[in-house]
Amino acid sequence: MSDSPQPYRVLARKYRPRNFRELIGQDAMVQTLGNAIKRGRLAHAFLMTGVRGVGKTSTARLIAKALNCIGEDGHGGPTIDPCGVCEPCRAIAEGRHIDVVEMDAASHTGVDDVREIIEAVRYAAVSARYKIYIIDEVHMLSKNAFNALLKTLEEPPAHVKFLFATTEVNKVPVTVLSRCQRFDLRRIPAELLAGHFAHVVEAEGVGAEADALSLIAQAAEGSARDGLSILDQAIAHAEMGEGEPMVTATQVRDMLGLSDRGSVRRLLGLLLEGDTAALLSGVRDQYALGVEPLALMRGLLELVHAVTLVKAGRDVVSPGQSAEEREALADWASHLGFAPLHRLWQLLLKGHDEVAGAILPIESCEMALLRIMHAATMPDPGELARLLREGGPAAAATPGAVAAAPSAGPAANLPATFEDLIEALWQKGKGQLAQELHDCVGLVRYAPPELEYRATPQLPSDFATRLTQTLREMTGSGWRVTASDAAAQPTLLEREEAAKAEARADILEIPVVKAAMAAFPDAALVETDQPEQWSA
Template sequence: MAYQVLARKWRPLNFAQLVGQEHVIKALANAFANGRLHHAYLLTGTRGVGKTTIARIMAKALNCETGVTAEPCGVCSACTQIDAGRFVDLLEIDAASNTGIDNIREVLDNAQYAPTVGRFKVYIIDEVHMLSKSAFNAMLKTLEEPPGHVKFILATTDPQKMPITVLSRCLQFSLRQMTPQQVSGHLQNVLHAEQIPFEAGALPVLGHAANGSMRDALSLLDQAIAYGAGQVEEAGVRAMLGAVDQSYLFEILAALVAKDGPALMTAAAGIAERGLSYEAALHELAHLLHQVAVAQAVPGALADDLPQRAQILAVAGALAPEDSQLYYQIALHGRRDLPLAPDEYAGFTMTLLRMLAFAPAEPGQLKAQPAGDASPRPVAPAIVSPPAPQAVAPAPVAAVPVQAPVARPPAVQPAEPAPWEDAAPVAVATVVDLPPPQAVTPPRTPEVAEPDIPPVVEEVVVAAAPAEFDGDWRALVAQLKLGAAGMLAQHAELVDHQPDRFALRVAEAHKAVATRDYQDKLRGALSEHFGRPIQVDVALGEATGDTPAAIALREKQARQQAAEATIQNDPFVQALVRDLGATVLPDSIRPL
């Protein structure tokens, strides 16, 4: 027997086998059960959602030998002939091939005759929007008041092209696109029935690629079975579709979280080595960022059977919501601009670098320089800027800025030059606010004789030489450039530490970031930081909320609550609310 493709072999034969169209099934089943039969039905929806299939099931429900029923028997002569396409009172017309008025006039002339063997004469007109204007006008009267033994079932993918006069004469049902979960669930049932081995991770990929069409999903499944030589593997399906392996996407997001440019370029190079499409990579990255944003805003909306659910939740906890929104927008613009780039690799990497460059700074990351700051760079402008030129004239100020230009006691001259941090305040005070020498000399002597050199020296030493671990795991993670291992460190709780060993605990919800690969990368970063081999032991268990990610989230929520309280208690805002009926939108408040 010749092979029959899955899309035809697994076409539903009754309402119970339909997937994803419950709103249509319920209305039709109730109508058939109560005998409320309309003379014309219009089924609309995109390709592959079941328009023709539902029309044939309706024909069986109308002509089943057991009577008009919502559950045709499927074994009587009428049901079997309709399934085989041989029922004489069921006429399927392709309006794309029969668009003229002559074709429709022939149909209407035959409609007046009684059915040959069935209870009703059923006309299924597919892609009805392709009919010409004259053909529509010719069928209006018959469509409105057909003979009692005639039923019209029209199907179209574009109802906007149909005349309103035709739409008003039909009972219209809009068929929905299938969700990826519905598609993958049906594919799983098909594979079980066909006894074909498969990997569970391959089905969501096929469900996503089908774009809501069950027929397309079954056709892709046929192709995947052929590609895998009788089995369906996730790697084979991704290679067949040209999709990007999700692990590379998580590497990219981990590098963005850690602000690690080299790791970002390494992940991009990994995609190039696999020969995958960069346009598809940006598409998948935008899709993943959408899932991350959903997990951040409405965690319950994320499907429980999503293969990468744990990893998506881990990224959602490590990435700020505003960052995910920004990255999503940049990914969309990068995909749009990809044809304009010198080549796809350049367009893809520039999109990633744009994400890295435009990431919002965390509070306190950019330190503002006050007017009297003692940093080395503002010293020269502070000396030159005063308007009085006579105060800048003395040569000692320009030659040795760390020495007092005037009115210094003799004890100051042999002193060693002070560091730049100590010179700036003295120079500014001398130039801007210079009183008579005898009035200034007494208070200045102790300032110069007792400079704050030791604290400055100690601070420089601490920054230059690596210190031993003091037990502050969050501060240590902030110092390290961990790249992909940053998600493991952010979601890990320090349980115990020794000079050469760190014991960490990760919650079950974040076990996806506690793999051996992430542990090895974290071990390497710690060993490089301390200059000696470090052992890292990671165990899964109940977290107490002391992970860096959890602490950062609590701090962010506290800042948000403080900002909302400040706005709510502001007298001006209260006056607006009281006098003008204004409303404060909490979602619009952002802490500084």
């Protein structure tokens, strides 16, 4: 009679790291632990925190193995590279070591559960070097349970180590945090995840396209466990060919309801061109292919963010990025200014939130994109105000102005120039802000409701916050006030002083004045109370 087949183990369990070399993306923590073990500077309590699936519990088990490993010859000591073959290593890996106790705080929250630990720590380890308590999701312990643990946690017996893991470190009392050596496990970069998944599919005898693994890595959002779960699903979804199953990027997009990058680029191009019919048709085509409206909005957000980074001079490289995409990003970055990109981002973000909570997601997506397309042709509020003021009805009748007029609201009444803004602040009784703008601000760009400036050393550090709040209250519009290191105009105070110096020099060159100054060497040219009047 043949043996029954072994039950299938999901990839997230099968490929848990067995040693610190297999723990990806946490090099800083591994180095710190390794140095502590070599130097004999081991803390009595460790706290691992981070998002789901980055290796908190796995790290705790690896630390338990590292501290209790005795080596293949049975005479080894604590090591950052446990052998994995000695009895303590194998017992810990299989979860059967009597001296390594794992407790799930989510189901053992009370003080009685902690009291059992407090009673047990008094006794020495049965067969291991250290008695180790691993408490997962430690933030779930009750307040009384934490209080009961404090004294033991601060001064445990030398043979006891505590290893805590949590996804919500902010819920752990400070009194507990101060007694632990804390490790913040980082999200794993998509590039590392994709490489890890490549090794996994190779070990599983499965074929996979590089783009497919990149898509899975991006969908995992830094979590190895989430990524392996998605990969497990993708392998099950893959079609069986003549030999091994093949995971393709198209299948992964279909499975996750993602839009491919090329489609998102085409939609953004149509959005910027203002082609309404083609845009709506493209959105419906993606929806018919199974792309979720929320995923579509997210794809557009990611693309606008990438364009903005290129505009700012940062080299954007992501898994699966094609030459066509890099060319498109560079082209958009060269033609779009920061102000339109920021406006596009804000409108897409608002549309994303609307789609996320909408009863009719695809309809909300279409309406959001139409609103964005409409706003893309609008002039800046300051430009609209100038057109209406200087050009009269003819200027206001332009298509952009007509489109903007119903929706601009209070934005059309924003101060048209930097000097008008200062005057408006004086009239509203905001003399301090007006004086700071006049004396200490070098203007880089003024395009209401955006103000970019270069500060002088005399400008208070909270200036931008105070000005933003005041302008919002005055105008009813949201302002963006940002400091910059870009080239700026002189401050208004510097301009006025320069004008006075020039006027003084001109007066001193007048023949009569020159003769008077020569006749009376002690005379001085002073300014009177009346502007632009001088007396000797």
